[in-house]
Amino acid sequence: MAQQALSRKKRGSKRRRKAVARVAALHAKVRRQRLDGAHKAALTLVAAYDVIVHEDLRIANMTRSASGTIEQPGRNVAAKSGLNRGILDAGWGVFLTVIAHKAESAGRELIAVNPANTSRTCARCGHCAKENRSGQAEFWCVACGHAAHADVNAAVNILRAGLALRDAAEAA
Structure with missing residues (x-):
């Protein structure tokens, strides 16, 4: 809703600046919530297990755009964009970074496969x-x-x- 309202504001206006600040605040809130969830889940895993094994996923490669050109786009481009959004919203990279730090500080073993x-x-x-x-x-x-x-x-x-x-x- 806030981004939709922002898109309707006239560039350079005072109301647009306020809308930009509102959208930025909402994005910051989501970021903090994602980080908080990652910390809580990582703490639970590190407290419960001595060895934690995970797939060494290449998130940047997984979220690349669908193959093809502008003239001839690849198949299921809209589905790929939705999948990319879901992958990035899950915050796998943030979670793996947080769990790596927590496991190291707790003396637990983290293995990437x-x-x-x-x-x-x-x-x-x-x-x-x-x-x-x-x-x-x-x-x-x-x-x-x-x-x-x-x-x-x-x-x-x-x-x-x-x-x-x-x-x-x-x-x-």
Whole structure:
């Protein structure tokens, strides 16, 4: 609403300056709320777990614009812009920065795992195939028949990969 009101104000006017200040204040409030949520969630995780494993996501790459040119835009450009907005609104980068600082200060271990194929690999037999993901939430292994929620299956794979990285680092 505030941005909509701002867009209707005449450039250079006193009322526009007031509207700009109002929009800036609202954005600052959202930023503080996001940071507060990140601090609370990170504190909960750091207090509960000695080892925290996460996917090493490239957020900047994930939020790039849809491929294509102005003359011939890529497919689903509007859907991609909505996805980008959702990714950036979630504040993953801020959360990972906050949890890294909290884990270091508390003496906890934070491990970043390569996200490649974590959601396509079966947590039971290790078979990796695109066909294992029939939908957004369903995981069904075509090799062994293991069925699970896709996020749970991926979380098991991420944890195993993180513990393997930790064991390899300790052995070296």
